[in-house]
Amino acid sequence: MENRTVLFVDDEPSIIGSLRRGLLDEKYNKEFAYSGEEALKIMEEKDIDVIVTDMRMPEMNGLELLKIVAEKYPDVIKMVLSGYTQLPQILATINQVDIFKFITKPWNLDEELIPIIRKAIETYNMKLENEELKKKLEKKNQLYEKILKSTEDKFSQYKKDYKDIKNLNNYIFDYFKIMLGKENYEDKDEIIKDIKIIKSILGNFVDSTPTEEKEFNVKKLVKDLTEYISEENYTNKIEINLNGVTNFKCKGNYKLLVNMLKSSMSSYLNNNENNSLRISVMTKDLENTVEIYFIIELFNSMNQDNMKRIKTLVAIMTHVMENTMGYIKLQTEGDKNTLVLMGKFDSK
Incomplete structure (x- = not known):
């Protein structure tokens, strides 16, 4: 009163x-x-x-x-x-x-x-x-709807992750069926080397699940890669260049992008102790998306053994990237090979 x-x-x-x-x-x-x-x-x-x-x-x-x-x-x-x-x-x-x-x-x-x-x-x-x-009831209903929507989205993403892993496994087995029938796969050591590459890619892909959209900027990405290079003692084998990279924010599957880059570097460097590479990072800012290009120049890669490993790497990673966020391709120019890894992300 x-x-x-x-x-x-x-x-x-x-x-x-x-x-x-x-x-x-x-x-x-x-x-x-x-x-x-x-x-x-x-x-x-x-x-x-x-x-x-x-x-x-x-x-x-x-x-x-x-x-x-x-x-x-x-x-x-x-x-x-x-x-x-x-x-x-x-x-x-x-x-x-x-x-x-x-x-x-x-x-x-x-x-x-x-x-x-x-x-x-x-x-x-x-x-x-x-x-x-x-x-209060309306607020609670909105909260419950938000939780339900979030749960449904997560469940849908988990199903997609499971499907992607299953498809990748099937692709790998089919790939080996084809390759094992070729003469150049008679050497068991060759098979073991390819298995190590595939194990690294598959392991990093699985580690990036469940898929999580995350905000990041390109400079942080380069910083994390530099720390990885130092931890793996690749400092004398890898050079990173930034070509006009701005500090704009992106949102996407950051963990997968980092893991695929790690797979690219480790698979190539661990294949031959004389191998080295240079990574040039480029960005292209579109209306609603940002394209990030990683130009990976491979040195000492022209011998037959290295070419086999690179092609195996490209074949498997191409399948992963096509079903997730971008593409990877191999270009041959003169006395070196170049891997182009691209991720496409929402602009923030």
């Missing part, structure tokens, strides 16, 4: 004076106005919870006032306290405005007016509580 305010409107000073005296001990706040215009001004300046108005007033009558209140302050509880008892006018007011109570003058203060005003405040409190409860 203490936090609620009731506005009384009547053009007769004697009525307002009587209300001031009779309601003095009531705990709610009380405001008084002698006209509809004054009442609206008070409502612009203060929060009114209940309005009690006379019907017959000059310039703006009670019905006109309540219609404005209903439009501008729809939550306010509206009551009529009037000696104006013609039935058509009473019905018109009730039909046009949501009236809580219609009390006729003269009223009984203790048995009629005070209990009804208290009931009006209780009704207002219940209305606010219901609105608050409704908002």
Whole structure:
């Protein structure tokens, strides 16, 4: 009650004076106005919870006032306290405005007016509580829908990851069936070398699941690769160049991109201790996507053994990239080979 305010409107000073005296001990706040215009001004300046108005007033009558209140302050509880008892006018007011109570003058203060005003405040409190409860329920429903959507998205992604791994395994077995039938695969050492390459690619691919979209920038990617090069003692074998790379943000399967780069580097370098490479990073900023190119130049790769390993690497990784985020291809130029690894990501 203490936090609620009731506005009384009547053009007769004697009525307002009587209300001031009779309601003095009531705990709610009380405001008084002698006209509809004054009442609206008070409502612009203060929060009114209940309005009690006379019907017959000059310039703006009670019905006109309540219609404005209903439009501008729809939550306010509206009551009529009037000696104006013609039935058509009473019905018109009730039909046009949501009236809580219609009390006729003269009223009984203790048995009629005070209990009804208290009931009006209780009704207002219940209305606010219901609105608050409704908002909380809507918020919870939105949260549950968000959780459900997130769960469904994760489940769909898990199914796709499972399907991708299954397809990759099938591709690898089919690939070996073909290669094992060729003469150059009679040497068991050759098979073991290829198995190591495929194990690295498959292991890194599995490690990148479950697929997770992540924000990153290209410079961080280069930093992580540089740390990997240092940890694997490849510092003297790998050179990284940035060609016009900007620090824009991307969102995509960062883990898979890093793992595929690691597979490319380790598979080639571990195949021959004399191998070395140079990585040039380039970016192309499109309207809604960013293309990141890794130009990997392979040195000391022209002997037959290295070419077999490179082709195995390219064949398997091409299958992985085509089903995920980009492509990898092998270009032969003069005395060196070049791997082009590309990832396509959403711009952020």
